[in-house]
Amino acid sequence: MSGATSDESATTATSDETETRTALNRVVLYAVLVGMAVFYLIPIETGLMTAITDPGTYTGSTPYLPPLEPLVPGTGSFSLEPFGNAFDGLSRGLVNSVILVVPATILSGLLGSMAAYGLTNVDWRGQVGIYALFIAGIFIPYQAVLVPLTQFWYNVVPLRTMFVALTGIPFVQEYHWKLVALIITHTAYGIPICTLLFRAHYKKLSSEMIEAARLDGASVSTIYRRIVLPLSIPMFAVVFIYQFTQVWNDLLFALTIVQFGEASVVTQELVGIGVSQSGTNFPLRMAAAMLAAFPTLIVYILFGDKFAEGVTA
Amino acid sequence: MAELTLDTVTKVFNDGDSNEIVAVDGVDIDIDDGEFLVLVGPSGCGKSTTLRMIAGLETVTDGEIRLGNRLINNTPPADRNIAMVFQSYALYPHMTVRENMRFGLEESTDMADDEMTSIVEETAAMMGIEDLLDRKPSELSGGQQQRVALGRAIVRDPEAFLMDEPLSNLDAKLRATMRTELQRIQEDLSVTTVYVTHDQTEAMTMGDRIAVLNDGVLQQVGTPLECYHTPNNRFVAGFIGEPSMNFFDVTLSDDALTGERFSYPLPGDVRSSLGDATEFTLGVRPEDIEFHATKSSVGEHDFECVVDVVEPVGESNNIYLRFADDDGPDPDTFIVTISGMRNVSSGDRVVATIPPDAIHLFDDRDGRAVKNRSLSEVDAVAPT
Numbered sequence: 001m002s003g004a005t006s007d008e009s010a011t012t013a014t015s016d017e018t019e020t021r022t023a024l025n026r027v028v029l030y031a032v033l034v035g036m037a038v039f040y041l042i043p044i045e046t047g048l049m050t051a052i053t054d055p056g057t058y059t060g061s062t063p064y065l066p067p068l069e070p071l072v073p074g075t076g077s078f079s080l081e082p083f084g085n086a087f088d089g090l091s092r093g094l095v096n097s098v099i100l101v102v103p104a105t106i107l108s109g110l111l112g113s114m115a116a117y118g119l120t121n122v123d124w125r126g127q128v129g130i131y132a133l134f135i136a137g138i139f140i141p142y143q144a145v146l147v148p149l150t151q152f153w154y155n156v157v158p159l160r161t162m163f164v165a166l167t168g169i170p171f172v173q174e175y176h177w178k179l180v181a182l183i184i185t186h187t188a189y190g191i192p193i194c195t196l197l198f199r200a201h202y203k204k205l206s207s208e209m210i211e212a213a214r215l216d217g218a219s220v221s222t223i224y225r226r227i228v229l230p231l232s233i234p235m236f237a238v239v240f241i242y243q244f245t246q247v248w249n250d251l252l253f254a255l256t257i258v259q260f261g262e263a264s265v266v267t268q269e270l271v272g273i274g275v276s277q278s279g280t281n282f283p284l285r286m287a288a289a290m291l292a293a294f295p296t297l298i299v300y301i302l303f304g305d306k307f308a309e310g311v312t313a
Numbered sequence: 314m315a316e317l318t319l320d321t322v323t324k325v326f327n328d329g330d331s332n333e334i335v336a337v338d339g340v341d342i343d344i345d346d347g348e349f350l351v352l353v354g355p356s357g358c359g360k361s362t363t364l365r366m367i368a369g370l371e372t373v374t375d376g377e378i379r380l381g382n383r384l385i386n387n388t389p390p391a392d393r394n395i396a397m398v399f400q401s402y403a404l405y406p407h408m409t410v411r412e413n414m415r416f417g418l419e420e421s422t423d424m425a426d427d428e429m430t431s432i433v434e435e436t437a438a439m440m441g442i443e444d445l446l447d448r449k450p451s452e453l454s455g456g457q458q459q460r461v462a463l464g465r466a467i468v469r470d471p472e473a474f475l476m477d478e479p480l481s482n483l484d485a486k487l488r489a490t491m492r493t494e495l496q497r498i499q500e501d502l503s504v505t506t507v508y509v510t511h512d513q514t515e516a517m518t519m520g521d522r523i524a525v526l527n528d529g530v531l532q533q534v535g536t537p538l539e540c541y542h543t544p545n546n547r548f549v550a551g552f553i554g555e556p557s558m559n560f561f562d563v564t565l566s567d568d569a570l571t572g573e574r575f576s577y578p579l580p581g582d583v584r585s586s587l588g589d590a591t592e593f594t595l596g597v598r599p600e601d602i603e604f605h606a607t608k609s610s611v612g613e614h615d616f617e618c619v620v621d622v623v624e625p626v627g628e629s630n631n632i633y634l635r636f637a638d639d640d641g642p643d644p645d646t647f648i649v650t651i652s653g654m655r656n657v658s659s660g661d662r663v664v665a666t667i668p669p670d671a672i673h674l675f676d677d678r679d680g681r682a683v684k685n686r687s688l689s690e691v692d693a694v695a696p697t
Contacts, residue, residue: 206403208400209401209405209406211370212399212403212404212405213416214390215369215391215396215397216391216420217391217417217421218391218416218420222420
């Protein structure tokens with residue numbers, strides 16, 4: 001009997017030890033996780049706090065603390081004015097960016113998907129060579145094409161003169177030709193990577209299923225429209241998020257093609273906002289940066305679950 | 314509904330470096346209207362390639378494929394009026410069962426909407442899947458998906474059905490059920506059917522005729538029992554039948570066949586039909602070997618053996634025998650099938666009789682059958 005009892009207590013002691021060790025592991029794990037979260041979130045938090053501080057009271061305040069001036073001295077006073085001003089200052093750029101990003105994203109996704117389908121699920125000679133050209137397109141650096149791009153859109157293609165005729169259509173302005181040029185450029189630049197992403201997905205589609213559709217009487221384009229396209233929705237989420245972020249955040253092509261003026265996109269407007277000879281208006285700049293980053297955040301939230309499906313598929 | 318003719322159909326694959334692989338080599342088969350033909354052979358024998366050529370999914374290198382006297386070599390798959398059932402079922406995962414079954418009608422006919430609906434519903438009722446019409450394939454079991462795949466082929470009302478190992482993803486019990494059901498459906502619809510399988514039970518039980526392929530070459534076309542009892546060559550003899558036919562390498566000398574462990578005297582009429590060949594393979598089906606626990610007088614076709622392994626299957630026992638004088642560590646064995654009610658155990662000394670009218674002889678030079686078992690006692694299944 002006594003032997004059994006001591007055995008039992010020994011077991012309890014060991015399980016106690018194990019429990020303590022797991023608890024300690026958990027504490028360390030959570031400490032590290034919280035530390036990482038703080039580390040990554042501090043810049044955003046600081047930006048947000050700065051953005052809601054009254055510019056007049058900003059100088060000398062601690063940027064990462066909330067503006068609670070009457071209650072806590074030295075933190076600046078609360079104001080939504082920077083956001084209002086940022087919206088006023090960026091509105092033209094935001095509209096231009098939306099005009100640019102929506103068609104550019106959809107077009108590069110759709111064309112990339114079609115190209116991948118044609119290169120993967122349809123059988124013809126020489127497709128590997130063509131696919132190699134697509135892949136090569138991914139590796140052409142932006143910097144290498146800046147001068148040719150300017151030459152192309154300003155001297156080779158008379159897009160500007162073609163656009164004069166279209167200005168009769170409501171909402172179409174003459175300066176929109178620059179945005180169209182930018183849409184085409186981004187679409188062309190986006191197609192290779194979209195093709196690569198879609199091809200990986202289409203290689204996993206059952207070839208027997210495509211063959212079954214062919215025997216059912218469907219043509220190549222019908223198979224794409226009725227079978228392949230509906231099955232690529234998760235991949236479209238991945239591609240849309242990726243392309244949207246790329247195009248929305250791009251500054252280099254915009255500077256090269258739009259250069260300046262009414263067609264400026266949000267990243268171009270962001271460069272100059274809140275900077276003047278009298279100094280930098282940090283709350284305004286922070287509010288503008290928040291505003292410019294907001295649409296990409298929305299896209300991530302909207303397509304997030306499909307994105308996860310597409311990445312793990 | 315139409316007859317399907319393969320006329321010296323050949324398929325050569327080029328793998329780029331001018332390496333040519335002959336997958337199908339001059340296959341000739343005439344399939345009658347409404348016939349159920351089973352294409353059978355080991356993996357890589359070209360049976361699936363043949364089927365895919367009929368479907369139009371592979372081009373034909375040489376020869377002709379005719380469906381109802383219409384040459385279809387260069388007809389696109391969509392215009393052949395053929396329906397195919399795939400091994401993986403190949404259902405469209407984003408469509409409901411109803412949409413899966415309608416797809417072919419929508420794409421290949423200009424039928425009115427309600428006509429399509431009624432055809433789909435009729436077929437679903439016939440297949441017993443009317444309750445599943447609004448479900449997605451991922452919500453169905455393997456057997457149900459199989460039925461949907463069949464239903465999808467049936468609604469098309471094609472001139473020919475092609476089936477590529479459609480039952481191989483089902484469990485054994487369901488496979489047996491679907492086997493009979495498929496046969497019943499095919500009989501009801503009497504649509505010309507080509508069925509590819511590597512499973513010789515399916516080949517034996519389902520087909521009106523079997524076509525045995527090996528290395529792209531057609532070995533034999535015949536009824537299941539013809540292929541079983543009168544195989545054209547050694548390959549067919551070994552491939553059809555479970556457990557397989559026993560083979561012994563023998564040499565003809567005087568009036569007897571001499572093997573490594575035995576000598577088998579031949580009756581005069583058999584001996585005279587063999588011509589000038591000397592090297593043969595002697596084949597005998599496991600169930601044709603007579604098995605005696607003891608025998609008082611040992612005749613010239615009786616051999617003293619020792620039981621090596623007993624495999625009870627239930628209704629029968631598969632007995633692996635070795636010749637009594639072969640007591641090495643890895644003896645050559647042959648199989649005898651006896652009734653499951655007979656009790657035999659490993660190590661028993663027995664006598665096996667190989668009756669002269671049950672033996673097959675294959676010429677070693679080309680594997681051709683020079684003598685098949687006598688069918689005098691089974692004239693009901695005599696070849697036509």
